[in-house]
Amino acid sequence: MASLTPQVTTPAGSAPARGGRPRRPRVWRGVVLVIAAVYFLVPLIASFVFTVKAPNQGFSLDAYGKIFSAEGFGGSLLLSLGLGIATIVLVLLLTLPAAVAVRLGAPRLRPVLEVVCTLPLVVPPITFVAGISTVLRWGPDYLASTPFYQTIIAVQNPDFPVVLVLAYVVLALPFAYRSLDAGLGAIDVRTLSEAARNLGASWPHVLLRVIIPNMRSAMASASFLTLALVLGEFTIARLLSFETFPNWIYRISGSQAQVSVAVSVFSLLITWLLLLALSSAGARQRSGV
Amino acid sequence: MNGARVEFRGLRRRFGSTVALDGLDLTVEPGELLALLGPSGCGKTTALRCLAGFEHPDEGEILVDGADITRVPANRRDAGMVFQSYSLFPNLNARDNVSFGMRVRKVPAAKRHARAQELLELVGLPSVGDRYPHQLSGGQQQRVALARALALEPRVLLLDEPLSALDAKVRVTLREEIRRLQLSLGITTIFVTHDQEEALSMADRVAVLRDGRLEQVADPATLYDRPATPFVAEFVGAMNHLPGLVSGDRVTVLGQTLPVEGRAPATAEADVLVRPEAVLVTPDSEGDGIVMVSSFRGSTARLRVRLGDGTEVLADVPGHDSARFAPGTAVRVGLVERPVLVSARSEPGAAAAVPEPDVV
Amino acid sequence: MRDSRTGSKSRWAAAPLLAFVVIVFGVPMLVLLGGTFTKEGTFSTANLTESLQGAYLTALLGSVKISALVAVLGAVLGTFLAQAVVTSRFRALREAVLTASGVLANFGGVPLAFAWIATLGNSGVVTTTLGLGDYGWSLYNFWGLTLVYLYFSIPLQVLTVVPALDGLRPQWREAAQNNGASTWQFWRYVGIPVLTPALLGGAVLLFGGAFSAYATAQAMVGSTVPLVTLKIADALTGNVLIGHENVALALSLDMIVVAGLVMAVYLPLQRRSARWLR
Numbered sequence: 024m025a026s027l028t029p030q031v032t033t034p035a036g037s038a039p040a041r042g043g044r045p046r047r048p049r050v051w052r053g054v055v056l057v058i059a060a061v062y063f064l065v066p067l068i069a070s071f072v073f074t075v076k077a078p079n080q081g082f083s084l085d086a087y088g089k090i091f092s093a094e095g096f097g098g099s100l101l102l103s104l105g106l107g108i109a110t111i112v113l114v115l116l117l118t119l120p121a122a123v124a125v126r127l128g129a130p131r132l133r134p135v136l137e138v139v140c141t142l143p144l145v146v147p148p149i150t151f152v153a154g155i156s157t158v159l160r161w162g163p164d165y166l167a168s169t170p171f172y173q174t175i176i177a178v179q180n181p182d183f184p185v186v187l188v189l190a191y192v193v194l195a196l197p198f199a200y201r202s203l204d205a206g207l208g209a210i211d212v213r214t215l216s217e218a219a220r221n222l223g224a225s226w227p228h229v230l231l232r233v234i235i236p237n238m239r240s241a242m243a244s245a246s247f248l249t250l251a252l253v254l255g256e257f258t259i260a261r262l263l264s265f266e267t268f269p270n271w272i273y274r275i276s277g278s279q280a281q282v283s284v285a286v287s288v289f290s291l292l293i294t295w296l297l298l299l300a301l302s303s304a305g306a307r308q309r310s311g312v
Numbered sequence: 313m314n315g316a317r318v319e320f321r322g323l324r325r326r327f328g329s330t331v332a333l334d335g336l337d338l339t340v341e342p343g344e345l346l347a348l349l350g351p352s353g354c355g356k357t358t359a360l361r362c363l364a365g366f367e368h369p370d371e372g373e374i375l376v377d378g379a380d381i382t383r384v385p386a387n388r389r390d391a392g393m394v395f396q397s398y399s400l401f402p403n404l405n406a407r408d409n410v411s412f413g414m415r416v417r418k419v420p421a422a423k424r425h426a427r428a429q430e431l432l433e434l435v436g437l438p439s440v441g442d443r444y445p446h447q448l449s450g451g452q453q454q455r456v457a458l459a460r461a462l463a464l465e466p467r468v469l470l471l472d473e474p475l476s477a478l479d480a481k482v483r484v485t486l487r488e489e490i491r492r493l494q495l496s497l498g499i500t501t502i503f504v505t506h507d508q509e510e511a512l513s514m515a516d517r518v519a520v521l522r523d524g525r526l527e528q529v530a531d532p533a534t535l536y537d538r539p540a541t542p543f544v545a546e547f548v549g550a551m552n553h554l555p556g557l558v559s560g561d562r563v564t565v566l567g568q569t570l571p572v573e574g575r576a577p578a579t580a581e582a583d584v585l586v587r588p589e590a591v592l593v594t595p596d597s598e599g600d601g602i603v604m605v606s607s608f609r610g611s612t613a614r615l616r617v618r619l620g621d622g623t624e625v626l627a628d629v630p631g632h633d634s635a636r637f638a639p640g641t642a643v644r645v646g647l648v649e650r651p652v653l654v655s656a657r658s659e660p661g662a663a664a665a666v667p668e669p670d671v672v
Numbered sequence: 673m674r675d676s677r678t679g680s681k682s683r684w685a686a687a688p689l690l691a692f693v694v695i696v697f698g699v700p701m702l703v704l705l706g707g708t709f710t711k712e713g714t715f716s717t718a719n720l721t722e723s724l725q726g727a728y729l730t731a732l733l734g735s736v737k738i739s740a741l742v743a744v745l746g747a748v749l750g751t752f753l754a755q756a757v758v759t760s761r762f763r764a765l766r767e768a769v770l771t772a773s774g775v776l777a778n779f780g781g782v783p784l785a786f787a788w789i790a791t792l793g794n795s796g797v798v799t800t801t802l803g804l805g806d807y808g809w810s811l812y813n814f815w816g817l818t819l820v821y822l823y824f825s826i827p828l829q830v831l832t833v834v835p836a837l838d839g840l841r842p843q844w845r846e847a848a849q850n851n852g853a854s855t856w857q858f859w860r861y862v863g864i865p866v867l868t869p870a871l872l873g874g875a876v877l878l879f880g881g882a883f884s885a886y887a888t889a890q891a892m893v894g895s896t897v898p899l900v901t902l903k904i905a906d907a908l909t910g911n912v913l914i915g916h917e918n919v920a921l922a923l924s925l926d927m928i929v930v931a932g933l934v935m936a937v938y939l940p941l942q943r944r945s946a947r948w949l950r
Contacts, residue, residue, distance in 0.1 A: 069797040073790035124685035147884030150924035154700025257887035287783035386849040399843035413851030
């Protein structure tokens with residue numbers, strides 16, 4: 024192979040001045056970032072402008088004030104928060120022992136749990152709710168003479184639809200399990216629990232006094248993700264006809280466009296705050312405080 | 313394949329407020345293996361990367377066989393490079409890694425595979441062609457990287473601490489092999505390292521860098537026996553600084569009077585530089601010194617001896633003798649009768665014992 | 673051995689979770705399957721046949737089409753954005769983009785639709801300011817929906833691909849240059865192949881997100897863009913025709929099959945593209 028060096032000479036004029044650092048990459052990077060900034064910021068800014076633009080006065084925050092007085096706001100928000108808390112409790116109760124078990128004694132269960140926690144991601148929620156609504160519709164016909172009948176009626180109580188909690192737990196499982204599993208991986212749960220067992224602690228004691236205190240940030244992150252999911256969930260609640268917060272936004276949009284956009288901006292802010300809390304909790308965990 | 317002459321002329325490069333290269337002038341002769349040696353941050357890697365085209369000097373130029381290549385893009389330079397570690401393309405097997413440069417140059421597949429096989433045999437890995445990098449050991453990866461660097465028959469080979477991520481044993485075998493290959497190919501080679509033993513054992517000449525400047529360039533024996541500056545003396549091998557009194561061309565140290573090597577300093581009080589292996593110790597209950605620490609290294613043992621006046625001296629004794637020099641043993645200390653280097657006393661009265669920096 | 677001693681006991685700790693999933697997830701899925709193949713009380717494939725005809729088929733294909741488009745566009749654009757951020761020297765920019773991506777990737781559903789309606793809808797701020805209406809602009813069609821879906825898809829792709837981009841070692845680019853490769857050749861032979869597993873994974877996630885999206889479409893386009901999720905919802909709520917509940921189940925089964933098919937294409941591709949990892 025011929026040597027290439029001597030033949031190649033750069034024209035003097037095109038040599039970059041000092042340092043000879045290539046300029047081109049910075050240009051495309053700038054273009055990409057500017058386009059992205061426009062695409063992602065304009066809707067946010069425009070939404071805000073939309074909500075404060077009053078027909079005659081020019082600027083008004085009325086739309087935000089109206090959120091709180093609008094009919095159904097308090098009830099639906101409280102319902103969504105209540106559902107969120109119930110879902111968090113249930114999902115933690117179910118996944119924490121399972122995640123600890125997989126780490127400690129039954130690694131062969133891991134693939135099973137992986138599949139179980141991937142299914143809700145592969146199966147679209149709307150197909151899930153199609154199944155649920157069919158069960159709820161058919162159930163009473165077949166189970167009329169059994170105690171299950173009462174159960175089926177009870178889970179659909181519009182004041183607190185337990186059926187939504189059950190469905191949301193399934194949707195939240197993948198996120199909760201992954202974040203708990205990651206948290207357990209970070210604290211070396213085996214050594215910790217063996218040390219505690221060695222000192223004579225019982226298993227429930229190990230779980231409550233040793234593992235959970237060390238898992239606070241992983242549990243917090245699982246809880247935040249679950250809460251964000253429940254507060255934003257629309258499909259299942261709408262198809263089962265329960266008025267959760269997102270459904271309320273949808274219902275009032277027909278009559279009060281500004282208010283519904285204001286609520287959208289508002290709910291985005293809530294998500295922001297939740298995720299900021301989440302990432303700062305993560306940062307605290309990393310810094311070991 | 314024959315080697316090219318490489319010249320660095322007044323190379324300067326700064327990164328923000330740190331000066332990596334501060335006017336480096338250095339010529340590498342055709343076919344020689346030159347080691348660039350120095351502590352981290354001395355600019356040795358920057359110099360190499362300027363030659364490879366990954367860095368661009370703020371000032372100065374680089375000549376290969378007299379042609380200025382300072383502004384030639386990195387992908388058109390005639391220099392093969394081996395990186396510190398993990399530089400093999402993870403998605404290509406060993407054969408495709410080696411033939412990468414030929415693929416870029418549109419060499420037909422059959423031809424480049426045959427050539428890659430040749431190169432893999434050259435580096436002693438005839439049967440790993442189908443393996444992916446993560447299936448190779450660290451030493452094997454570096455051999456493949458060497459084969460890849462040689463694939464385009466460059467006239468300069470650049471090695472950027474290629475052994476530093478390897479086990480001690482692999483390191484020694486591989487450096488012998490690199491040297492053997494380099495001699496048989498006659499390729500000009502620049503080898504960056506912070507390991508003085510590596511530099512001394514492999515290189516034709518060693519260039520010691522400090523703060524972006526050249527301290528000394530010489531063959532290993534000269535560098536070791538006659539360091540041009542105290543920095544080189546400290547950095548290459550271990551060195552005792554013993555207080556001495558100069559008179560004329562002789563110096564009195566530890567009660568012995570020895571001839572001075574090179575120029576004697578103007579002042580009478582001076583530091584006498586003595587290698588640990590030039591210090592003679594014998595067990596003697598009447599002796600002035602006491603062994604403080606003894607670290608066994610196999611063929612030798614290095615002793616730290618404290619003398620009556622508080623001076624500490626490093627001394628090497630044969631390994632099989634180390635039992636006689638357990639800590640606490642009283643010893644007599646002398647020096648081998650031969651000319652010694654003397655430098656002006658840097659810190660008057662300071663204890664002369666050298667902390668062990670890079671001793672192996 | 674520890675496993676034999678505590679293994680059987682600790683396995684029971686996972687039992688409530690598994691039982692819960694079997695009942696709450698498994699039973700509806702079984703009922704879904706059963707209902708699909710039941711018509712007027714007897715076994716029948718009529719529902720399935722109907723779900724693959726006419727407007728239902730159009731909707732299913734429409735969903736696949738928009739999801740595939742969003743997956744490809746989102747994966748490509750998201751990767752460019754991620755690369756711009758990763759190679760930037762400003763640490764703050766990187767942190768800001770990653771945090772914003774975390775938020776925006778979760779910004780779906782009804783609020784997203786309203787934000788876009790307020791921006792580019794018929795009386796949206798940008799529409800009225802620039803007078804886009806005069807040029808026949810409408811957000812409520814296939815392309816408008818694509819634009820909106822990308823709003824959460826691109827950030828999701830950024831989150832997926834940033835770790836992979838961080839894993840591209842600078843030595844690889846330098847080694848490629850050293851072997852005479854141009855920037856394009858580096859990406860062609862090394863960069864893109866190394867990123868492919870992550871890109872494929874991201875594209876599948878994006879496809880799934882767009883395919884199962886319902887809230888945004890419902891709030892934004894109603895039924896002007898035929899989508900399978902909208903059809904299922906209509907049939908379930910008896911919005912269009914009474915007695916089509918079982919067609920909704922059949923459509924749901926179609927969706928699950930499509931999702932399964934995507935996985936069936938994805939997994940071997942993934943394995944092939946990542947063969948150098950094993």
